[in-house]
Structure formats: C-alpha cells, structure tokens
Amino acid sequence: MRANFSSDQKRTIATLSVAIAIRMLGIFLVLPIFTLYGEQFTSSKPLIGLALGSYGLANALLQIPFGWLSDRFGRKPLLIIGLILHGVGSILAAVPPNIYALIAARLIQGTGAVSSVAFAMVADSVDEKNRATAMAFLGISIGLSFVGGILAGPMIASLSGYASLFWLSGLLSLLASIYVAVAIKEPPRERRTADVSGDRPSVASVFKIPGIIKLGVCGFLMSFFMSSFFFYFPLLARRHLPLQSYYLLLGPMVLAAAVVMFGASRAADRGWAKSMGVMAFVVLAISGWLLFRGADLGLQDHPLLVLTIAGVFFFAGYTSLEPILPSLITKASPKTMYGTALGTYSSLQFLGSFAGGAAAGFLSTLGTEFVMAALLVAAASGIILMSQVKTA
Incomplete structure (x- = not known):
C-alpha cells in the first residue's frame, strides 16, 4: 500500500528532513579531512581523535535529556535550541587557537542534540502504518548529508580551506533554526492521564524495555562501524585518487544507497524490518572485510x-538501518515516551560514533587487521541482537 501524507505531514517531514540534513553535516562534511585539520593544531593523534569524537560524545550525553524535555515541553522549541547550539559550536570550531579550543568547540557543536526530537516529531505526526516510510525521508536526508558531506567536503576545503567547512555548517544550522521556527507547526500529541497527573514514564523506565535497549545497541554498533569504516576509507582512497576526485568513487555508492534506502523502508512497512536489519548487518560485515582484504x-x-x-x-547496510531502527524503536515504546525512547537510541548511536572514531585511531597504531576485527565483531554483534528483537 502506498503511503499517503496530508499537506501538514508533508511539510513537517520536509522541514525536519532539511533540519536533520544540516545537523548531520556537522559530522559528515568534515569527516574526510578532519585529521588533516587537526594536524594544524597538534601532532598528537589521540588529541585529534578526541576532537573528532567529542562531537558524538556530547550528542550521546544530551540526546536523552533533549528527548525527555521534548516530551515535556514540545518538540519545536527543543529543535530550535539545538540547531542554534550546533551553529554556535560550528563557528567556534572554525576559529580555534589550539587543539583544546577545537575540542571544546566540537563539544558545543555536539550539544545541539536534536535527532531524537526530530524522529519523535515524525512519530507524533504520522500514523504507525506509514511511519517507516516517513522515517525513511529523514533517513535519506541523513544519507544525502553523508554522501554530500563526503563528496563536497574535500572539494570545498581544497578551494577555501578546512575552516570554511565549519563556517558553512554554522551558517546553515542557524538558517535552519529560523526555517523551523517559521515553517513548522507543533504536532498534536496524545495526552493521557499520566500526562495530567505528572506520572509520566521516566527515563529509567526506558531501560526496562528490552527491545529498546537491543535496538539502541544496534544503533551504537551501526555508528561505531560507520566511524571506524570512514576513518580508513578516505585514507585508502587517497592512495589512488586526489580528494577532489572522490565523487568518481562515491557515485555508484550514492545510487545504491538511494535504491536500498527506500526498498528497506517499504519492506519494514510490510513487516520485514527484523529480517532487513539482520541482512543489513551481514552486508556491513562483508563491506568491512572487503575494505581490508x-x-x-x-x-x-x-x-x-x-x-x-x-x-x-x-552504504547498502548503513542506509538500510537508518530508517528501520528508529521505526522499530517507536513500535517498542509507549506513545507517551517516544521522545525519551528515541533519545536513548540516539544517545547510544552517537556514543557509537565517538567510540568508533576513538577505537579506529587507537587501533591504527596496532595494525589494520585489528580495525577489521573490530568492524567484524561489531557487525556480528548486530546480527545477533537484531535476530533477538521481537516485532509485533
């Protein structure tokens, strides 16, 4: 059955897709060149790795509070605040006097933890049978940011310097906050007796739902894999192509990602989300092995x-999991705590991004076979966890 959305739902999904796309550029735009940028301030690879990962660490710490606050006070105000924080941190990251200031700027950049709020707003706005398709639009915006950032980052940096990427990210984020303020309506949310009495489910109650925890760990593993994979992918590609020519390498991947993303979301709508999730981790395992062997x-x-x-x-594995996991989270959580549940998921996802980058940096001193082993273990763990997820 084809998904049908009202004009308000289309506007909400489109606005959130734009906001999240800009938000995620904070990671993806600088991913291929961040190490080179960090080397302008220090020769210490651990400090550069910390600067790279601190963005994800700040996100991990604040996704749950942002989701919880959005359950209490509404999605729109938290979206605007998060985008402004991200914009300010991006601008500070463009002008750091030393590596420690860069780390601090990346932490501020990461405090704009709005991913869970955006996914919760979609859950508020769209009925359950069309939710995976709606999530796919947010997921494809993340995928486009991922591809666009990887493609454009090196080219922009080669023309106007590494710092220009942070200036661009900051400006777009501030513009996105204005766009959200004027273009989006706060969606109605179900209010139950618990809302009135103040006996809303607590953050701790999320951790009592096994399905949410398993899916959250899957999000951790997915992001761990992404950060570790792309720590090395540009370095390997650089041996054969200049950064300005990465688009020649990434073009086929973009096409594959677009097809797989929508195919996965439609399969999830038909009740195959669990099988698709297992298959996605299998595909990631293959990609990790191919990268090094x-x-x-x-x-x-x-x-x-x-x-x-x-x-x-x-790309096939990663973009399959992007819409599937948040959709399954909303199905596993009570309707009154979408924001909190998705905040838990996003926290673990960004913690995985931090851990993946830090682990890849450390393991690089031991040898690439250790990085490959970490990727395979992450993918295998995802296969096991996804196979244990219960779907209604």
Missing part, C-alpha cells in the same frame, strides 16, 4: 574497484 579476491590490480564494491556494500 578485498585483494584476496584476486583484485589486487584493481584497488579502486575493490573500494567501490566495499563502499556500495557499506
């Missing part, structure tokens, strides 16, 4: 082909 297939003379195949598999 693709030459074992006899393609050592075609390294760009191996990287392209690995990237296509990665």
Whole structure:
C-alpha cells in the first residue's frame, strides 16, 4: 500500500528532513579531512581523535535529556535550541587557537542534540502504518548529508580551506533554526492521564524495555562501524585518487544507497524490518572485510574497484538501518515516551560514533587487521541482537 501524507505531514517531514540534513553535516562534511585539520593544531593523534569524537560524545550525553524535555515541553522549541547550539559550536570550531579550543568547540557543536526530537516529531505526526516510510525521508536526508558531506567536503576545503567547512555548517544550522521556527507547526500529541497527573514514564523506565535497549545497541554498533569504516576509507582512497576526485568513487555508492534506502523502508512497512536489519548487518560485515582484504579476491590490480564494491556494500547496510531502527524503536515504546525512547537510541548511536572514531585511531597504531576485527565483531554483534528483537 502506498503511503499517503496530508499537506501538514508533508511539510513537517520536509522541514525536519532539511533540519536533520544540516545537523548531520556537522559530522559528515568534515569527516574526510578532519585529521588533516587537526594536524594544524597538534601532532598528537589521540588529541585529534578526541576532537573528532567529542562531537558524538556530547550528542550521546544530551540526546536523552533533549528527548525527555521534548516530551515535556514540545518538540519545536527543543529543535530550535539545538540547531542554534550546533551553529554556535560550528563557528567556534572554525576559529580555534589550539587543539583544546577545537575540542571544546566540537563539544558545543555536539550539544545541539536534536535527532531524537526530530524522529519523535515524525512519530507524533504520522500514523504507525506509514511511519517507516516517513522515517525513511529523514533517513535519506541523513544519507544525502553523508554522501554530500563526503563528496563536497574535500572539494570545498581544497578551494577555501578546512575552516570554511565549519563556517558553512554554522551558517546553515542557524538558517535552519529560523526555517523551523517559521515553517513548522507543533504536532498534536496524545495526552493521557499520566500526562495530567505528572506520572509520566521516566527515563529509567526506558531501560526496562528490552527491545529498546537491543535496538539502541544496534544503533551504537551501526555508528561505531560507520566511524571506524570512514576513518580508513578516505585514507585508502587517497592512495589512488586526489580528494577532489572522490565523487568518481562515491557515485555508484550514492545510487545504491538511494535504491536500498527506500526498498528497506517499504519492506519494514510490510513487516520485514527484523529480517532487513539482520541482512543489513551481514552486508556491513562483508563491506568491512572487503575494505581490508578485498585483494584476496584476486583484485589486487584493481584497488579502486575493490573500494567501490566495499563502499556500495557499506552504504547498502548503513542506509538500510537508518530508517528501520528508529521505526522499530517507536513500535517498542509507549506513545507517551517516544521522545525519551528515541533519545536513548540516539544517545547510544552517537556514543557509537565517538567510540568508533576513538577505537579506529587507537587501533591504527596496532595494525589494520585489528580495525577489521573490530568492524567484524561489531557487525556480528548486530546480527545477533537484531535476530533477538521481537516485532509485533
């Protein structure tokens, strides 16, 4: 059955997709060049890794509070506040006098923890049977930010310097906060006796729901895999292509991601979310193996082909999980605590981003085989957890 949305629902989904796309540029736009930017301030790889990961760490710490506050006071005010914080942190990250100031700026940048609020607003606005498709639009906006950031970041940096990426991210984020303020309506939410009495479910109650915790850990593993994978992917690609030419490598991946994203969301709407989630982690495992051991297939003379195949598999797995996991979270949680449940999920997801970047930086001192092992363990753990998720 085709998903049908009202004009208000379309406006809400479109506005949130734009806001989240801009928000996620804070990670993706600088991902291919952040290490090079950090080297302008220090030669310490651990400090550079901390600066890279601090964005995700701040997000992890604040997603639950933002989700909880949005359950209490509404989604729209928290979205605007988060976008402003992100914008201010981005601008500060463009002008740091030293690596410690860069770390502090990235922490501020990460305090705009609005992902859970945006997904909760979609859950408020759309009925359950169309929710996975609506989530897919937010997921595809994240995917486009991911691809657009990876593609555009190196080209923009080569033309106007690394700091320009942070200036751009800050400006767009502040513009997005104005757009949200004028273009979106606070959706009606169900008010129950618990709302009136003040006996709303607490944050602690989320951790008593096994399904939410398992899905949250899957989000952690997905983001861990993404950060670790893309810590190395640009470094490997740089051996064969200049940064300005990455689009030649990433083009096929973009096409694959778009097809797989919508296919996964439609499959989830038909009740196949669990199977799709398991398959997505299997695909991620294949991509991790190909990234480091693709030459074992006899393609050592075609390294760009191996990287392209690995990237296509990665994008297919990653963009499948993006709409599926939040949709399953909303199905596993009571309607009065969507924001809190999605905040828990997003916290674990961003914690995975922090852990993946930090782990890749540390393991790089030991050898690439250790990074590959970490990727395979993360994917295998995701397969096990997804296979245990109960769906209604």
